[in-house]
Amino acid sequence: xxxxxxxxxxxxxxxxxxxxxxxxxxxxxxxxxxxxxxxxxxxxxxxxxxxxxxxxxxxxxxxxxxxxxxxxxxxxxxxxxxxxxxxxxxxxxxxxxxxxxxxxxxxxxxxxxxxxxxxxxxxxxxxxxxxxxxxxxxxxxxxxxxxxxxxxxxxxxxxxxxxxxxxxxxxxxxxxxxxxxxxxxxxxxxxxxxxxxxxxxxxxxxxxxxxxxxxxxxxxxxxxxxxxxxxxxxxxxxxxxxxxxxxxxxxxxxxxxxxxxxxxxxxxxxxxxxxxxxxxxxxxxxxxxxxxxxxxxxxxxxxxxxxx
Amino acid sequence: xxxxxxxxxxxxxxxxxxxxxxxxxxxxxxxxxxxxxxxxxxxxxxxxxxxxxxxxxxxxxxxxxxxxxxxxxxxxxxxxxxxxxxxxxxxxxxxxxxxxxxxxxxxxxxxxxxxxxxxxxxxxxxxxxxxxxxxxxxxxxxxxxxxxxxxxxxxxxxxxxxxxxxxxxxxxxxxxxxxxxxxxxxxxxxxxxxxxxxxxxxxxxxxxxxxxxxxxxxxxxxxxxxxxxxxxxxxxxxxxxxxxxxxxxxxxxxxxxxxxxxxxxxxxxxxxxxxxxxxxxxxxxxxxxxxxxxxxxxxxxxxxxxxx
Numbered sequence: 324x325x326x327x328x329x330x331x332x333x334x335x336x337x338x339x340x341x342x343x344x345x346x347x348x349x350x351x352x353x354x355x356x357x358x359x360x361x362x363x364x365x366x367x368x369x370x371x372x373x374x375x376x377x378x379x380x381x382x383x384x385x386x387x388x389x390x391x392x393x394x395x396x397x398x399x400x401x402x403x404x405x406x407x408x409x410x411x412x413x414x415x416x417x418x419x420x421x422x423x424x425x426x427x428x429x430x431x432x433x434x435x436x437x438x439x440x441x442x443x444x445x446x447x448x449x450x451x452x453x454x455x456x457x458x459x460x461x462x463x464x465x466x467x468x469x470x471x472x473x474x475x476x477x478x479x480x481x482x483x484x485x486x487x488x489x490x491x492x493x494x495x496x497x498x499x500x501x502x503x504x505x506x507x508x509x510x511x512x513x514x515x516x517x518x519x520x521x522x523x524x525x526x527x528x529x530x531x532x533x534x535x536x537x538x539x540x541x542x543x544x545x546x547x548x549x550x551x552x553x554x555x556x557x558x559x560x561x562x563x564x565x566x567x568x569x570x571x572x573x574x575x576x577x578x579x580x581x582x583x584x585x586x587x588x589x590x591x592x593x594x595x596x597x598x599x600x601x602x603x604x605x606x607x608x609x610x611x612x613x614x615x616x617x618x619x620x621x622x623x624x625x626x627x628x629x630x631x
Numbered sequence: 632x633x634x635x636x637x638x639x640x641x642x643x644x645x646x647x648x649x650x651x652x653x654x655x656x657x658x659x660x661x662x663x664x665x666x667x668x669x670x671x672x673x674x675x676x677x678x679x680x681x682x683x684x685x686x687x688x689x690x691x692x693x694x695x696x697x698x699x700x701x702x703x704x705x706x707x708x709x710x711x712x713x714x715x716x717x718x719x720x721x722x723x724x725x726x727x728x729x730x731x732x733x734x735x736x737x738x739x740x741x742x743x744x745x746x747x748x749x750x751x752x753x754x755x756x757x758x759x760x761x762x763x764x765x766x767x768x769x770x771x772x773x774x775x776x777x778x779x780x781x782x783x784x785x786x787x788x789x790x791x792x793x794x795x796x797x798x799x800x801x802x803x804x805x806x807x808x809x810x811x812x813x814x815x816x817x818x819x820x821x822x823x824x825x826x827x828x829x830x831x832x833x834x835x836x837x838x839x840x841x842x843x844x845x846x847x848x849x850x851x852x853x854x855x856x857x858x859x860x861x862x863x864x865x866x867x868x869x870x871x872x873x874x875x876x877x878x879x880x881x882x883x884x885x886x887x888x889x890x891x892x893x894x895x896x897x898x899x900x901x902x903x904x905x906x907x908x909x910x911x912x913x914x915x916x917x918x919x920x921x922x923x924x925x926x927x928x929x930x931x932x933x934x935x936x937x938x939x
Binding site: 413427434 | 696699700701708709711712713715716718719720721722723725726729734735736738739740742743745746747749750753754756757760
């Protein structure tokens with residue numbers, strides 16, 4: 324993590340949202356991707372800082388929407404409004420880059436990327452809502468790409484475009500973001516199955532996460548014998564199954580689905596690191612590459628007893 | 632209504648959304664405002680057509696959100712996603728104007744206007760949710776401005792900016808849109824109280840509309856004696872009041888609140904027509920001015936027995 328750059332982002336967020344109400348609770352991954360991508364191609368972080376913090380708005384806005392969609396309760400009207408406002412703020416912040424001297428044709432290109440990415444996320448969420456065991460691995464990857472990887476690829480792409488990167492550099496950075504995003508989503512999916520069952524049950528969200536079809540279950544279903552397949556199908560279909568999580572965890576672990584998923588995550592992370600070699604060597608390139616394993620380290624060490 | 636221009640908008644909507652799923656159900660008011668404003672200052676409608684139809688997306692997206700907010704039921708996840716997608720489409724469509732030869736610095740300015748207007752609408756919705764009798768007439772007008780007038784003013788402003796209008800022309804068109812929007816909102820508020828009570832009750836939305844505090848009730852509360860004021864307060868506060876609508880209608884009519892509201896709408900419409908004289912004379916200017924009374928004519932003639 325580039326501490327100076329991170330400080331700049333945190334200060335800018337604090338300046339914009341002084342009351343802390345909309346203070347980004349995230350790890351500032353997207354703003355850091357925008358800025359490191361920009362600097363990896365010789366861009367000026369000060370000029371594009373508004374666009375970078377704007378990406379944190381899109382992230383928080385997306386989390387609000389996600390919460391609204393996956394909670395079965397009637398939503399607070401305030402949350403709908405707040406989610407919307409954050410998405411508009413994403414574009415308002417981008418428009419400030421013109422005042423800081425970024426050429427307008429780069430800003431309009433960034434707007435196109437943001438809008439398309441927003442639409443991609445919507446399509447990804449739709450896919451997630453319709454996702455079943457029959458969507459298969461391809462369906463899962465398409466969904467993860469639209470929903471999770473697209474926004475990270477967009478952050479890299481916008482940083483590059485606003486800095487006047489060549490098309491080859493821009494595409495390399497976008498491909499890096501795509502790989503990073505896929506690796507990240509797969510590792511997120513793994514968490515539920517690698518943590519201690521009691522811990523997952525305790526936080527009260529375990530069952531929600533389990534029913535949202537994730538990669539380990541999909542892989543376990545692929546690898547399992549007919550009896551386990553039927554059990555998985557039954558467990559996912561039933562409305563209320565108090566022992567759903569421990570049973571799924573048991574099948575997932577027995578079929579080594581977590582090991583398979585972990586290897587897939589590693590492949591996407593490795594690909595992301597490889598495409599970065601198209602950029603000139605720099606500390607920014609090193610830090611971007613590092614993000615593919617930093618995010619890995621965020622997965623609790625408890626996973627180790629699973630894959631060996 | 633400029634029939635050729637309207638045809639162009641309808642064809643473009645059909646081309647973009649062939650399945651009719653997101654076919655705009657509205658009266659295409661916002662796209663027409665974008666195009667007529669553009670042409671009133673010498674702009675080319677073909678170049679800015681994507682931005683114009685994009686405004687219909689923002690309109691339909693706003694209606695979806697409105698429905699989600701004011702229904703007490705749990706929302707369909709699909710509706711949240713669709714509402715979002717339409718807002719992103721607003722910006723994606725705008726980005727196409729660059730491909731049609733609109734200078735990028737005009738497009739970035741239009742993006743800034745759209746994003747700020749989106750934020751204004753969010754603030755207006757928040758005000759509406761917190762609105763009480765004590766917000767007074769000023770509170771009502773602030774809310775109506777943010778929620779209803781701002782998007783119409785933005786449509787006019789974007790049409791002007793994309794066409795390279797002078798700042799004076801752009802401001803005149805925005806002020807026109809503001810007056811048009813206020814007149815429109817006030818007339819919308821009037822409908823519930825001017826229609827036959829049975830008709831309002833029959834469509835099942837009467838009570839929802841009545842509880843969403845509207846101008847006639849606010850004016851009646853201002854004009855009424857202490858007994859009627861107390862009655863209004865009681866009627867609005869009670870959770871279930873089957874006779875709420877007829878009782879409110881009776882007080883509203885007795886205090887001539889509809890007459891007062893109608894005069895307010897007329898003042899805003901007249902002001903909108905006046906500011907247009909800053910533009911060079913043209914058929915477009917005439918049609919814009921005409922919109923302030925066309926929308927008037929949409930109010931059913933039943934109103935006449937109220938204010939005369």
